[in-house]
Amino acid sequence: MLLLRAHLLDAPSFGSLRSIPDGGLLLDGVSIVDAGRFEELAPRHAGIEVRDLRPHWILPGLIDLHVHLPQYESVAMDGLELLPWLETHIFPGEARFADTAVARAAAERFFGDALAWGTTTAVVYSTIHAEATDAAFQVAEARGLRCVMGKMMMDRHAPAALQEDTETSLRQSEALIQRWHGAAEGRLHYALAPRFAPMCSPALMRGAGALSEKHGAFIQTHLSENREELAWVASLFPEASSYTDVYARHGMLNGRTLLGHGIHLDAPERAAIRAAGAALVHCPTSNAFLASGIMPLRRWLEEGLPVGLGTDVGAGTTLSMWHEMAMACTVSKLRWADTRGAADRPLKPAEALHLATAGGAKALGFKDHSGTLDPGRLADFLVVDARQPDPGQRAEDEPERILSRLLYRAQPAMVKAVFVDGRLCHGTLP
Ligand SMILES: [Zn+2]
Structure with missing residues (x-):
């Protein structure tokens, strides 16, 4: 004692x-x-x-609800919006993680720097590579932080070096769940990680949702970040009523689902997210960096949507959750400067601290034991x-x-x- x-x-x-x-x-x-x-x-x-x-x-301790380990190596590449930025700066960097030695060294830098900024829980995307993901879990275990992580899943519209076969993606994800979900005295957890609807087949999304239910694992993906992305989703899934509905109809919305961004959501989408008990992750630095938009954060919170904060490195520019909290306040002031509406009152530092601690814990279902x-x-x-x-x-x-x-x-x-x-x-x- x-x-x-x-x-x-x-x-x-x-x-x-x-x-x-x-x-x-x-x-x-x-x-x-x-x-x-x-x-x-x-x-x-x-x-x-x-x-x-x-x-x-x-x-x-601070809780980073959305961050990409491999993108730490490609951080701060300015000048493009989401889809061309992925092609130009992010996918070539992720392809390098086929070499597990590269991946392990990157994981050491990533977790060391996240801890140094005071992040005690990180919710992480790895690359598609199972061995690189396994190495990242080993590093997280050795560093001692709490970590929810999963290998990226993408089986269509991906560059050749990162294109997976659906069955392999699901099989490797389940093997990693069995090895790491609940490991390190409960500090490590698995999150199925279908990248986003345009790069996932219906079978992959359905399989990821089923594995989440079967093993009680988390599921993380991206939702409604960028207008060009929204148009692509609408053209690929004409039968769906919205982007959120794509995930709902493929079994990906549950109480352990973390949805990155959620900037441009209509009322039925918000109702579906609330009904499923899923959580949104606000990543204001990333949303500014890629010119994606400003989430109406206070409106979403007042409607009862669970929201936490994420750095979303590498579109976020630092692993510091302090900066992310400050940015959440800053962009809320820019939004309020335009609308001057009560529903857009600027976020205060105390409110940002809640989102980065107890709010993040609640989004993860950890509220009774951290935050x-x-x-x-x-x-x-x-x-x-x-x-x-x-x-x-x-x-x-x-x-x-x-x-x-x-x-x-x-x-x-x-x-x-x-x-x-x-x-x-x-x-x-x-
Ligand atoms: Zn992201």
């Missing part, structure tokens, strides 16, 4: 910020067993080792030096202001230590 003393900050519900300036967090093995004001905890747990981390802060600093949650948390991003070095300030600086002026040095399941995965305790 270990009692940490620090400023505790989390966002257990949307819009709330819980700040305990002189807080205590009691750890026992993988879990948080007590949390609150230090002066109340100390007498309850007399004799337990105390580490005084003041003036540092403790926040819940906040409550007793009973798994000990996934960060030790942060909140003075780092502040040029004024104000020791006393409102938590909302300090959080705002952490988001908008994030830098790697402010993340001092990263814990997953109570185990130090990055940095050192200050």
